[in-house]
Amino acid sequence: MPSLKSRLDRLLREQDPIARREADPVAFVHRFARVQDQEIVGLIASLLAFGNIVAVQKSIARVLDVLGPEPARGAERSRRSLRAGLKGFVHRVYRGDHLADLIYNAGRLQREAGTLGDAFAFELERASFRDALAAFANALRRPARGVPSRNMRHLVPDPHAGSACKRLLLYLRWMVRPADGVDLGLWPVEPAQLVVPVDTHIQRIAHNLRLTERKDASWRTAEEITAALRRFDPHDPVKYDFALCHLGVSRACPSKRSDDACAACVLQPACRHWT
Numbered sequence: 001m002p003s004l005k006s007r008l009d010r011l012l013r014e015q016d017p018i019a020r021r022e023a024d025p026v027a028f029v030h031r032f033a034r035v036q037d038q039e040i041v042g043l044i045a046s047l048l049a050f051g052n053i054v055a056v057q058k059s060i061a062r063v064l065d066v067l068g069p070e071p072a073r074g075a076e077r078s079r080r081s082l083r084a085g086l087k088g089f090v091h092r093v094y095r096g097d098h099l100a101d102l103i104y105n106a107g108r109l110q111r112e113a114g115t116l117g118d119a120f121a122f123e124l125e126r127a128s129f130r131d132a133l134a135a136f137a138n139a140l141r142r143p144a145r146g147v148p149s150r151n152m153r154h155l156v157p158d159p160h161a162g163s164a165c166k167r168l169l170l171y172l173r174w175m176v177r178p179a180d181g182v183d184l185g186l187w188p189v190e191p192a193q194l195v196v197p198v199d200t201h202i203q204r205i206a207h208n209l210r211l212t213e214r215k216d217a218s219w220r221t222a223e224e225i226t227a228a229l230r231r232f233d234p235h236d237p238v239k240y241d242f243a244l245c246h247l248g249v250s251r252a253c254p255s256k257r258s259d260d261a262c263a264a265c266v267l268q269p270a271c272r273h274w275t
Contacts (some may be wrong), residue, residue: 005232036072046171059091075107117187169197198222201248
């Protein structure tokens with residue numbers, strides 16, 4: 001394990017986060033200076049980070065175009081106005097009404113609490129991280145009437161349902177972790193409380209590095225990987241997430257052992273395919 005920590009730290013040192021940021025949805029957040037704007041943009045960008053990156057970027061840009069140059073002010077519009085502006089919007093299983101409800105609810109939370117970070121921190125004062133995230137998610141998916149639709153529950157998942165909640169946890173990583181050129185360090189929450197956002201790339205790489213023996217992308221897997229990373233840095237366990245995820249996205253870490261691809265990988269000596 002000490003050897004793995006040194007290799008993960010080397011991976012961080014050798015990456016160019018600013019260059020990689022431009023190919024990541026978080027790049028949209030860095031185009032704004034006000035905390036409230038960054039929060040709204042980050043929420044939209046992270047929850048739409050689902051599918052082909054070109055399509056993701058196009059969808060984020062479409063939503064931000066509706067909100068205008070000050071997205072937080074755009075989020076203060078009525079639910080009806082937001083739905084009208086996003087009429088015809090489609091991203092995978094999401095439609096304009098889903099994004100309009102999300103943005104309306106986020107704008108309402110900002111007005112009530114001052115920032116979304118303060119709204120989440122308030123929940124965290126009264127509950128565990130998982131329970132606080134569930135309460136925060138409930139507030140974001142609230143419909144005008146009735147119960148949230150299936151698509152809305154997919155857009156803003158419930159941590160108690162067992163899902164890894166990758167996109168919600170990605171949003172929290174952006175907002176909470178110390179500013180490093182990618183994450184922004186905006187919220188009054190300790191990074192030690194974060195849980196790693198697990199997608200297929202993180203699950204596969206973490207399994208290869210023996211950070212987990214689980215083979216599913218679930219909340220339990222996310223907690224297991226986070227617990228392993230916490231041994232390397234108890235104060236900031238998810239700091240390796242961006243580098244590891246892009247190792248998978250860029251295909252620098254292939255899905256199976258490859259003499260050519262793996263030869264240049266700093267993590268190769270710790271990978272189960274090579275040890």
